[in-house]
Amino acid sequence: MGNPMRIRAGVAGDTVEVKILMRHDMETGQRKDPTGAVIPAHYIKTIVAKHKDKVVFDANFGPSVSKDPFLSFKFKGGAAGDKVTVTWVDTSGDTRTDEGTVS
Amino acid sequence: MRITAVLGAAFAAGVLSPKDVFAAEWSQKVFDAKSLADAVKALGSDKFEVSPDVAITGPDIAENGAVVPVSISSKAPGTDFLAILVDKNPSAMSASFNIPAGTEAAVTTRVKMGATSNVHALARANGKWLVASKEIKVTLGGCGG
Numbered sequence: 001m002g003n004p005m006r007i008r009a010g011v012a013g014d015t016v017e018v019k020i021l022m023r024h025d026m027e028t029g030q031r032k033d034p035t036g037a038v039i040p041a042h043y044i045k046t047i048v049a050k051h052k053d054k055v056v057f058d059a060n061f062g063p064s065v066s067k068d069p070f071l072s073f074k075f076k077g078g079a080a081g082d083k084v085t086v087t088w089v090d091t092s093g094d095t096r097t098d099e100g101t102v103s
Numbered sequence: 104m105r106i107t108a109v110l111g112a113a114f115a116a117g118v119l120s121p122k123d124v125f126a127a128e129w130s131q132k133v134f135d136a137k138s139l140a141d142a143v144k145a146l147g148s149d150k151f152e153v154s155p156d157v158a159i160t161g162p163d164i165a166e167n168g169a170v171v172p173v174s175i176s177s178k179a180p181g182t183d184f185l186a187i188l189v190d191k192n193p194s195a196m197s198a199s200f201n202i203p204a205g206t207e208a209a210v211t212t213r214v215k216m217g218a219t220s221n222v223h224a225l226a227r228a229n230g231k232w233l234v235a236s237k238e239i240k241v242t243l244g245g246c247g248g
Contacts, residue, residue, distance in 0.1 A: 015207070026215075028193075028215070030193060045129045046129055054203075055203055056203060056205065056206050057200070057201075057202075057203070057206055058200070058201040058203070059198060059199065059200045059201075059210075060129045060130075060133075060134075060198065060199045060200075061197075061198050062134040062194055062196050062197055062198065063194070064189060064192050064193075064194065064197045064214055064215045064216075065197055065198050065212060065213070065214055065215070066169060066170045066171070066212075066213040066214055066215050067169065067170075069212065069213065070172075070211070070212055070213050071210065071211070071212050072210070072211040072212075073200075073206060073207065073209065073210050073211075074206070074207040074209065075205055075206040075207065076205045076206075076207075077205055
């Protein structure tokens with residue numbers, strides 16, 4: 001189980017802007033520790049955001065997305081009080097789902 | 104009794120397999136591509152064009168290559184896919200996004216850059232591949248170590 005995400009969603013008209021801050025090392029597999037051993041790659045690969053069971057955003061990450069990834073996007077058709085659910089899966093198969101409320 | 108409980112937990116874990124949740128396949132080939140042209144090829148096309156409909160914004164100079172904010176967007180009608188690519192990184196493809204109907208073709212995220220490089224926004228609109236590019240200078244790389 002990964003660290004919790006911070007999800008903020010604000011509505012203007014019928015457009016919801018979602019901002020997601022994930023907490024993850026996003027280790028590239030290119031770095032070495034002080035003894036010279038390669039630190040194995042460990043990064044988030046897929047992120048899916050849903051609003052009322054409909055996928056509103058779907059991203060694939062490579063290792064070159066920054067540590068503690070940030071994402072923002074906008075979708076239409078949301079209203080205050082709606083829930084936005086975000087799930088990520090990383091290279092080790094670890095996964096985390098969190099929910100934000102549109103305000 | 105204990106064995107039953109373990110089997111039950113394993114079954115539950117199997118049922119909740121994350122693979123069922125995701126629509127788009129994460130492709131090793133796409134994320135191994137060394138250049139914009141290779142990445143487009145891995146995505147199933149052999150041509151792309153520079154387009155004024157696609158935009159990329161980011162800093163002109165990034166002091167810290169480990170955290171470079173980049174925004175990409177496309178005004179081209181029918182945009183259903185966006186991606187960020189960094190030319191000089193070990194693998195060019197940084198992140199790709201599927202844009203369902205009802206979601207704006209505009210994304211902001213933060214990427215790592217090993218060195219000063221061209222950064223590309225790639226969009227697919229009605230089957231055509233469109234590109235916009237911007238050079239971002241990096242004073243301290245974020246991929247070494």
